[in-house]
Amino acid sequence: MAERLDDSSRGSDNREAEAGAAGLRGSLDDLSRLAMSDGPDGLETLLRQVAEFAVRAIPGADGAGLTLLELDRPATMVASADFVRDVDAIQYGLGQGPCISAASEGRTMMSGSLHDERRWPRFGARVAELGVHSVLSLPLLGPAGPVGAMNVYAHARDSFDLQSIEIGELYAIPAAVSVRNAQALAQAKRVAVQLEAALRNRALIDQAIGILRSRTGSTVEEATKQLSADSESEGRTLATVAERIVSAAVSRARSRPPTE
């Protein structure tokens, strides 16, 4: 896959290779220390950091974006810089571009002259007007196929070469694993938090049912029906209505005189 290098360029190429390897090592180390953000699930922050580390790892890169495909949610897209966001918006608006091709075909896409790129003519012409002329798109692979793609962009023409591809593909492997694991972890947090909230509300609802049953001698079904009717007539959720009933009972208990 790699082209042979002639002897005259081998010295400077070795220095470039060392610099590239150092950038990759640093980015891989940083990748291993990623922490979940304090956002709702940390996923976007994590993905943005993966994109930022890619810029440091891949020689020639000015910016990077990452797209994570999800079956039942809109795709998550992040960018290391504003211009990347603009370029990716063009790509997804047109429905053509290197990231789409990389994600759908599961292979790396590269171009050093987007202005006259025949594979994505409309995309290439539009982003060239923004001053972006080189792109390297790497699929992020899961066991069953691509789970997304990472786009690396540069303003200059011919910014990426075979070394960029090799380093990018090396970086994409642990990046894809981290991304898949982070996605699962973010969803695990969502499930845990929402289930706990549902049970907390359910406890209030059951306590309200118990209060109504004690007060009126009704069955579970009758008390539930009353709660639902109150919820509908008041335009409030079941849990809100239940909380009102429970709070009133708690207040009465607190205000009773102490027993001797």
Added chain:
Amino acid sequence: MFESSHFHGDLVALTEALGRPEIDLAALFQSLGNSAAVAVDSYLGLSVTVVTENQPVTISRLNEAASSADAGTSITIPLQTLGVPERGSVMVFYAATPGAFVDFAADVQLALGLEPGVIILDIDLTLPNLAGEATGLADFSNFHQAVGVLLEQGNTAAEAVAELHRLAGVGRSSSAVAAGRMLAGLQHPHPPEG
């Protein structure tokens, strides 16, 4: 493998309790299962247990592969690391191939900044019996209904819980069983005090 006959109804009831129309617990569980299957080779399913007032409620969801495979490995994640404060609450993922969770465990530990030993591998290798099941909800419901009865009788919340535990001790049973007995004895209306 089959789901329990009440499974979807239980998830619908819990979703309704949330009171947020944009959130569907069944869909959240499905999404998590899909993502876990992508992240972990030979993934079989998961169970989530939330323990409140010593009343555990467990939601389990297995995929089709679990009908013909045993759990060769698992990963247990305390829910306190995922933002749920209740002690003893856990999320367990199962897979068929031993070692399938090693990378996932390492990433979770690093991502959440956890000390070694918080995430535990292979402590639970018993798959749930059904493809979809919610257990503990009936006891949970009885317990909290009984708390409501005791609140209506003038007890504070803490006194109500303590009374149920006392009754459980006297009857040498669980507080959920004691709650069930109390509810079965409800016959006469109790007008509100004051």
